[in-house]
Amino acid sequence: MHETHRPGIVPPPTFSTLPATWHSENGTPPPRRLIAADDTLRAEAAYRLACEGTALLWQGDYPGALRLLQAMRRRAERRRSRSRSAPDSPAEAFRQHRLERARLARVLGMLLVPLASDHRVRLDRAPDVRAACLAAYGPLLDNRIVSLRELLGVIGAHEWRTRGVEVPALGARIHPHYGVFSPVRNEYVDLVARAPLPAAASDSPTAEDLGTGTGVLAAVLARRGLHRVLVTDADPRALVCARDNAHRLGLADRIEAAGTRLYPPGDGRSALVVCNPPWLPGRPASALDRGVFDQDSGMLHGFLDGLARRLLPGGEGWLVLSDLAEHLGLRSRAKLLAAVARAGLHVTGRLDTVPRHPRATVTGAVDLLHAARAAEVTSLWRLSPA
Known part of the structure; x- marks a missing residue:
């Protein structure tokens, strides 16, 4: 344990002596060194300790924890701007971007707060976060220690879930659950809303939505007249979220959860199979990252390789995919088309469509990936057996 006593630091606890257990939704292991800190700890010292790998268990009030976290973030941003070098390729820019994000998450994740088994933050002047924590963590059997950064993510996710995300293609709101990727980029939903349905849908209005997430694409398909839409997702929380949204939209009789494997079980066939896999090859570092990064392009290839045998005659597969990976040098168009051909498919x-989010449209953005984002095109590829 870190035994150094400094101004603003009270005697050091350990996880073995605390009446609480470590909790991380991302599977981050507990810090090796832990000290208790209060409002008199200066931000510079806190930032230095966090960089060294020492976690700070906050003993002051909740607003003080928020101020310290912001101060630590400012110092991390200043250090990043001083140490950043100009990348020599888009792929290097992407690598540098991911390293910076990982380091920021690691350092800011060192500020910890106590959470009671009834989901109350055990700090003075803390807000009531019981509903948010219950939705994210479920019932707790004991007291926990959590990263303040993670807790803020839980609170923000609950606000998204309560308020919902407006989806123009539905004329309604989708309510994302904690850990389920939110459909804030409506342009890809619009593609699914306006693509012509395959001929087979006239006689057999059935579809599959693989990796459904919030269920937004399944809802669009159901609204377009598909009578039965089977949805799958590797994350059971996403299936719960999709069912919840189907009920909210009055589509529960058309949308059916079909398990956590990529394709529904059995050898049934559908008129339409839709897949919007994570757009970037790479290893996800968090639950939300799984909506962005597809390790070894496993989901993309799984969809392509299994598609031909899932389609009815006259049916189609719709691959919704951004070309951002191509602009970053992570995957070429030639490799994508080769994978389509190997799967016995043709386009x-x-x-x-082009993105409408601010990071792609605002000129002069201070962002290593701005050039790639500005050139991005999202496509709906209509695929049929060759």
């Missing part, structure tokens, strides 16, 4: 059409 029967493609619809394109």
